[in-house]
Amino acid sequence: MNEIEKNVPAVVAKRLPRYYRYLSELLSSGVNRISSGELSSLMNVTASQIRQDFNYFGGFGQQGYGYNVEYLHKTIGEILGLDKGNSAIVIGVGNLGRAIANHDQFEKRGFKIAALFDIDENIVGKQINGKNVYHTDELEKYLESNKTDIAILTVPVETTQDVADRVIACGISGLLNFSDTEIKTEKGISVENVHFSDALMMLSYRLKYE
Amino acid sequence: MNEIEKNVPAVVAKRLPRYYRYLSELLSSGVNRISSGELSSLMNVTASQIRQDFNYFGGFGQQGYGYNVEYLHKTIGEILGLDKGNSAIVIGVGNLGRAIANHDQFEKRGFKIAALFDIDENIVGKQINGKNVYHTDELEKYLESNKTDIAILTVPVETTQDVADRVIACGISGLLNFSDTEIKTEKGISVENVHFSDALMMLSYRLKYE
DNA sequence: TAGATTGTTAATCGATTAACAATC
DNA sequence: TAGATTGTTAATCGATTAACAATC
Numbered sequence: 001m002n003e004i005e006k007n008v009p010a011v012v013a014k015r016l017p018r019y020y021r022y023l024s025e026l027l028s029s030g031v032n033r034i035s036s037g038e039l040s041s042l043m044n045v046t047a048s049q050i051r052q053d054f055n056y057f058g059g060f061g062q063q064g065y066g067y068n069v070e071y072l073h074k075t076i077g078e079i080l081g082l083d084k085g086n087s088a089i090v091i092g093v094g095n096l097g098r099a100i101a102n103h104d105q106f107e108k109r110g111f112k113i114a115a116l117f118d119i120d121e122n123i124v125g126k127q128i129n130g131k132n133v134y135h136t137d138e139l140e141k142y143l144e145s146n147k148t149d150i151a152i153l154t155v156p157v158e159t160t161q162d163v164a165d166r167v168i169a170c171g172i173s174g175l176l177n178f179s180d181t182e183i184k185t186e187k188g189i190s191v192e193n194v195h196f197s198d199a200l201m202m203l204s205y206r207l208k209y210e
Numbered sequence: 211m212n213e214i215e216k217n218v219p220a221v222v223a224k225r226l227p228r229y230y231r232y233l234s235e236l237l238s239s240g241v242n243r244i245s246s247g248e249l250s251s252l253m254n255v256t257a258s259q260i261r262q263d264f265n266y267f268g269g270f271g272q273q274g275y276g277y278n279v280e281y282l283h284k285t286i287g288e289i290l291g292l293d294k295g296n297s298a299i300v301i302g303v304g305n306l307g308r309a310i311a312n313h314d315q316f317e318k319r320g321f322k323i324a325a326l327f328d329i330d331e332n333i334v335g336k337q338i339n340g341k342n343v344y345h346t347d348e349l350e351k352y353l354e355s356n357k358t359d360i361a362i363l364t365v366p367v368e369t370t371q372d373v374a375d376r377v378i379a380c381g382i383s384g385l386l387n388f389s390d391t392e393i394k395t396e397k398g399i400s401v402e403n404v405h406f407s408d409a410l411m412m413l414s415y416r417l418k419y420e
Numbered sequence: 421t422a423g424a425t426t427g428t429t430a431a432t433c434g435a436t437t438a439a440c441a442a443t444c
Numbered sequence: 445t446a447g448a449t450t451g452t453t454a455a456t457c458g459a460t461t462a463a464c465a466a467t468c
Contacts (some may be wrong), residue, residue: 099305
C-alpha cells in the first residue's frame with residue numbers, strides 16, 4: 001500500500017466517486033481544463049476542500065493553470081482501482097439482480113459482471129444480458145475456478161448472511177449488499193451497503209424539516 | 211418545525227435510519243430493553259455517541275434502566291416522519307422500477323407506492339404488485355388529483371432532469387433518484403440519491419487499501 | 421513580467437469521546 | 445439503599461475553511 005494513500009481520511013475517500021462522476025461528465029462535454037474554483041461552483045463544495053482533498057494524493061494541478069480534466073479523471077479512476085478490471089458475480093436474480101445485470105454503467109466503470117446465481121430452476125441455465133445464470137449450489141465450484149473480486153448480493157434478507165459467509169469462505173473479500181440488513185464479517189472483508197429504505201427514510205425526514 | 215429538532219446536525223440525522231433498523235430487529239427478536247452500552251457493541255459505535263445522538267431529541271432513556279426498545283423505535287420512526295404515511299410514485303418501470311414496486315420493505319416503513327409511470331405502451335395499463343402503470347404523459351394529470359409526497363425516479367440518465375423538473379412543477383418536493391447523475395433543483399426541494407456505481411467504486415477503493 | 425491558481429500552513433469550526441454528577 | 449445507566453458538560457480530536465506564499 002502506498003504510504004500517502006493509506007492516510008486518506010474516510011470522509012475524503014467517500015467523496016472520490018462524486019469527483020469521478022463530475023469529471024466523467026466534464027470529459028464528455030469536451031472540457032479539458034478546470035480550476036478548483038470552477039469545479040467548486042459546479043459541485044457545490046468549497047474550492048479549498050477540493051484542493052485539500054486532491055492533495056492527499058499528492059496534488060494533480062498546476063499553479064496558474066488549474067487541473068487537466070483528462071488526467072485528473074484518469075488518476076482518480078486509478079486511485080479508486082477502476083483500472084484493475086474488478087470481476088463480480090451477482091447472487092439473486094430477482095428484479096433487482098436483473099436490473100444490475102443489465103446496468104451497463106458498471107462495465108463503463110471497469111467492473112465485469114461475469115456470472116449470475118439463483119435458486120430458481122426456471123431461470124438457472126438461461127442467460128441475462130449475455131451472462132449465464134447458475135444455480136446457487138454451484139457457487140463454490142464456480143469461485144474455485146474463476147477469480148472473482150466482488151460479490152453483489154441481491155438475495156432476500158433471511159439468506160443474506162448465509163450467502164455472504166459462503167462467498168467469504170471461498171476467498172471473496174468485497175461485498176456489495178442490497179439487502180435491508182447488515183452483514184457481520186471478520187476484519188479484512190469490505191462491505192458496502194446500498195440500503196434503499198435508509199435513503200427513503202432520510203428523504204422523509206428532510207421533507208419534514210426542510 | 212420543532213425548536214429542538216431543527217438544530218440536529220446532518221451527521222446525526224443520517225444515523226437515524228440505521229438506529230431505526232437495529233431497533234426494528236431488536237423489537238422482532240423480543241428484546242424490550244437496551245442500554246447504550248449494549249447497543250453500542252451491537253452497532254459498533256461508542257455508547258457516548260448513542261447517548262449524545264438521542265439527546266438531540268430530548269433523551270428517551272431512564273437513568274439506571276436504559277432505553278425501552280419499543281418506545282425508542284416508535285419515537286425515532288416519528289422523528290423520521292414514518293408515521294405520516296408518505297405517498298410515492300415510481301417513474302420508470304424497468305427492472306429497477308419493478309424491483310421497487312415489489313419491494314414490500316417500503317410499505318413496512320410507512321411508504322405507500324400509489325402509482326407507476328412509464329412510456330412503454332406494452333406495460334401502460336397493466337398492474338405490478340397491484341399498482342397501476344400509467345403513461346408518463348399522464349403525470350401532471352395524476353398529480354393534480356392525487357396528493358403525492360415523493361417521486362422515485364428510475365428513468366434513464368438522459369431524461370432524469372426533465373422528469374424531475376416536471377414533478378417539481380407539480381408541487382412535489384421530495385425526490386429519490388436512482389440515476390447515475392445529479393439533479394439540479396431550487397432550494398426547498400429534497401433529493402436523496404442512490405448511486406449504485408458510487409457504492410461499487412468505494413468498494414473497489416476499499417479492496418485496494420484495506 | 422503580470423495574472424492566475426495551486427499547494428500548503430494556520431485558524432476555525434464542528435463532531436466525537438471522556439467523564440461524572442444526576443437520578444432511576 | 446446500592447448499583448446501574450442516563451443526560452450533559454468539558455476535553456479532545458479531526459475536518460473544513462481561510463489565507464497566502466510558491467510557482468506556472
